[in-house]
Amino acid sequence: MSSRTLFDKVWDLHAVRALPSGQTQLFIGLHLIHEVTSPQAFAMLRERGLKVPFPERTVATVDHIVPTEDQSRPYADTLAEEMMVAIETNCREFGIRLFQPGSGKQGVVHIIAPEQGLTLPGMTVACGDSHTATHGAFGAIAFGIGTSQVRDVLASQTLSMSRLKVRKIQVDGALRPGVYAKDLILHVLRHLTAKGGVGFAYEFAGSTIDALSMEERMTVCNMAIEGGARCGYVNPDQTTFAYLKGREHAPSGPAWERAVAWWKQVASGPDAQFDDVRTFRAEDIEPTVTWGISPDHGVGVGETIPAKESFTQDEWATIEEAYQYMDLKAGQRIAGVAIDVAFIGSCTNGRLSDLREAARVITAHGGTVAKSVKAFIVPGSEAVKIAAEAEGLDKVFVAHGFEWRNAGCSMCLAMNPDKLQGRQVSASSSNRNFKGRQGSPAGRTLLMSPAMVAVAALEGKVTDVRTVLQAPAAKAKA
Amino acid sequence: MSSVVSLVSGRALPLRGNDIDTDRIIPARFLRCVTFDGLGQFAFEDDRKQLTAQSKTHPFDDRRFAGASVLVVNSNFGCGSSREHAPQAIAKWGIRGIVGVSFSEIFFGNCVAMGLPCLRVSAADAEALQGDIERDPAADVTLDLAKGEVRCGKRSVPATMAEGPRKQFLTGQWDALGQLVSGIDEVRAAAKKLPYVGGFA
Numbered sequence: 001m002s003s004r005t006l007f008d009k010v011w012d013l014h015a016v017r018a019l020p021s022g023q024t025q026l027f028i029g030l031h032l033i034h035e036v037t038s039p040q041a042f043a044m045l046r047e048r049g050l051k052v053p054f055p056e057r058t059v060a061t062v063d064h065i066v067p068t069e070d071q072s073r074p075y076a077d078t079l080a081e082e083m084m085v086a087i088e089t090n091c092r093e094f095g096i097r098l099f100q101p102g103s104g105k106q107g108v109v110h111i112i113a114p115e116q117g118l119t120l121p122g123m124t125v126a127c128g129d130s131h132t133a134t135h136g137a138f139g140a141i142a143f144g145i146g147t148s149q150v151r152d153v154l155a156s157q158t159l160s161m162s163r164l165k166v167r168k169i170q171v172d173g174a175l176r177p178g179v180y181a182k183d184l185i186l187h188v189l190r191h192l193t194a195k196g197g198v199g200f201a202y203e204f205a206g207s208t209i210d211a212l213s214m215e216e217r218m219t220v221c222n223m224a225i226e227g228g229a230r231c232g233y234v235n236p237d238q239t240t241f242a243y244l245k246g247r248e249h250a251p252s253g254p255a256w257e258r259a260v261a262w263w264k265q266v267a268s269g270p271d272a273q274f275d276d277v278r279t280f281r282a283e284d285i286e287p288t289v290t291w292g293i294s295p296d297h298g299v300g301v302g303e304t305i306p307a308k309e310s311f312t313q314d315e316w317a318t319i320e321e322a323y324q325y326m327d328l329k330a331g332q333r334i335a336g337v338a339i340d341v342a343f344i345g346s347c348t349n350g351r352l353s354d355l356r357e358a359a360r361v362i363t364a365h366g367g368t369v370a371k372s373v374k375a376f377i378v379p380g381s382e383a384v385k386i387a388a389e390a391e392g393l394d395k396v397f398v399a400h401g402f403e404w405r406n407a408g409c410s411m412c413l414a415m416n417p418d419k420l421q422g423r424q425v426s427a428s429s430s431n432r433n434f435k436g437r438q439g440s441p442a443g444r445t446l447l448m449s450p451a452m453v454a455v456a457a458l459e460g461k462v463t464d465v466r467t468v469l470q471a472p473a474a475k476a477k478a
Numbered sequence: 479m480s481s482v483v484s485l486v487s488g489r490a491l492p493l494r495g496n497d498i499d500t501d502r503i504i505p506a507r508f509l510r511c512v513t514f515d516g517l518g519q520f521a522f523e524d525d526r527k528q529l530t531a532q533s534k535t536h537p538f539d540d541r542r543f544a545g546a547s548v549l550v551v552n553s554n555f556g557c558g559s560s561r562e563h564a565p566q567a568i569a570k571w572g573i574r575g576i577v578g579v580s581f582s583e584i585f586f587g588n589c590v591a592m593g594l595p596c597l598r599v600s601a602a603d604a605e606a607l608q609g610d611i612e613r614d615p616a617a618d619v620t621l622d623l624a625k626g627e628v629r630c631g632k633r634s635v636p637a638t639m640a641e642g643p644r645k646q647f648l649t650g651q652w653d654a655l656g657q658l659v660s661g662i663d664e665v666r667a668a669a670k671k672l673p674y675v676g677g678f679a
């Protein structure tokens with residue numbers, strides 16, 4: 001038992017049976033749905049006259065299309081309104097809980113489930129959304145699925161899946177000041193590439209990971225998918241249990257002790273066998289910024305944009321495409337690249353600790369958002385918004401020229417009114433810098449930590465956040 | 479419900495480039511919909527428009543490849559989001575089989591669930607096939623799942639797919655839903671054994 005990984009234990013606990021195809025029918029403990037990938041799945045159920053046997057194991061919210069400014073209904077965008085009506089009707093008809101704007105529980109799906117204690121260690125979690133990997137921070141096996149599979153889970157609470165291999169990503173040492181979980185994962189992606197994880201689940205371990213808070217672990221697991229790994233996870237420990245205790249849907253009373261005992265058992269054994277192990281040192285990680293069109297195109301903020309020769313030859317065409325699209329050259333320093341828009345939010349970095357850190361950097365800097373920059377901060381959930389306002393973070397943001405919005409996915413993928421225009425460059429705390437990702441077909445995205453976005457907004461260009469954190473008074477603007 | 483998929487054959491369309499993500503296959507603004515109908519015409523919309531603006535032609539707009547039913551790509555195709563809108567757009571465009579060096583996992587799984595086979599070939603073979611098609615767009619490309627090969631004219635190259643999905647296509651069981659639902663009693667039994675399902679009571 002002790003030589004097995006969490007992945008293998010959780011998989012075996014949830015395996016219902018072997019299917020004739022050789023795949024496993026896997027029970028899904030928590031199914032999350034949102035408005036973009038679920039309507040067609042419900043339509044497929046209706047077509048076949050199927051019911052939802054475990055409606056209490058599916059939870060719905062709305063996030064992608066929700067406007068972050070005026071949320072009054074009906075929405076100005078009629079297509080968005082149609083999608084809202086569809087999820088409301090579907091949830092009502094099939095008896096599924098829906099967290100609506102204004103309920104205090106709405107938000108980006110990967111933020112609300114953990115904050116309400118719905119995501120628990122040892123569970124399988126599925127959602128029609130690739131960033132479902134986020135929930136692995138709790139020691140759950142969580143993966144994104146397509147709409148036909150959303151239909152499968154609704155109709156059977158199971159999926160047909162093949163077991164993944166497990167790669168351990170061992171990170172040891174202390175992160176240096178100004179270096180965050182986001183930098184850690186961008187650094188890992190840079191070294192293991194965007195496709196290096198295909199076929200794997202990533203287990204994040206080591207003293208650096210152990211020292212991360214739950215919110216930081218979520219940031220790391222969130223982007224496992226950007227490395228090609230379908231899921232990423234961290235073994236549950238005291239940090240996990242402390243986070244969960246007292247949350248609305250977490251076990252309580254005598255059940256709590258039983259739950260903790262079970263959660264401890266599902267963690268990887270001390271001599272667990274992995275299909276692969278990669279090691280990193282926390283001290284090697286700099287604040288990291290992407291310069292290209294894939295999340296693995298990252299460099300330390302002190303570095304220059306790499307020459308294509310530093311990549312394998314099959315990447316050269318993509319790298320050249322990236323130089324051209326981003327209008328950046330090899331050898332150019334990433335620090336100093338001008339930005340037009342600054343966005344803090346998303347399921348990667350839209351949590352309370354992200355906003356606190358942004359506020360800390362803004363206060364240390366002392367200036368206001370550069371004239372040429374539009375900067376906005378979007379809490380990942382209504383609960384995050386309420387908590388941030390209770391601490392007065394919104395006042396800090398607004399006083400320094402940032403807009404403060406309502407919860408949603410916002411400009412992470414711009415299915416709502418928040419979009420880049422033309423060739424604008426954004427400094428973004430989100431997870432994808434794909435061509436056109438942020439709403440303009442020619443728009444450009446530089447991914448970085450929320451603290452780095454905050455300082456980029458104030459300076460109008462990519463700037464090393466450590467210069468602000470180390471010398472706060474010197475950087476203050478008149 | 480589903481049918482056997484062992485041979486897909488037809489004229490082909492070469493689409494060069496690694497890491498082509500789902501945002502490029504179908505830009506996010508087209509996800510504002512409640513059905514997949516009509517997505518086909520928007521496949522690669524932004525890439526196509528951009529090339530048109532530069533007086534170039536995207537393969538999806540190239541008349542030589544009109545009516546193609548096989549798509550030949552390079553590596554890590556379909557990376558990014560889990561949206562089934564991406565393979566749906568490709569399928570609604572008329573593609574019935576994809577050949578490439580590698581596919582993102584979720585994209586591949588979505589394709590299986592839709593009955594759209596994705597076969598893997600070596601990087602050199604993918605490029606050779608793309609070259610063949612560019613030289614002779616009228617040539618048929620055949621995906622032979624049973625034999626594990628892709629053929630184009632005189633060229634025949636080994637092609638692979640993970641054994642599980644390959645079996646699903648060959649036995650007509652790529653649509654897993656029927657089986658999953660038929661096992662509902664076993665599902666209920668399995669759920670009972672999970673302590674969290676009962677609230678750790």
Ligand code: SF4
Nearest residue numbers: 131346347409412413
């Ligand atoms: S915040 Fe971005 S990545 Fe996360 S669920 Fe929303 S759109 Fe997807």
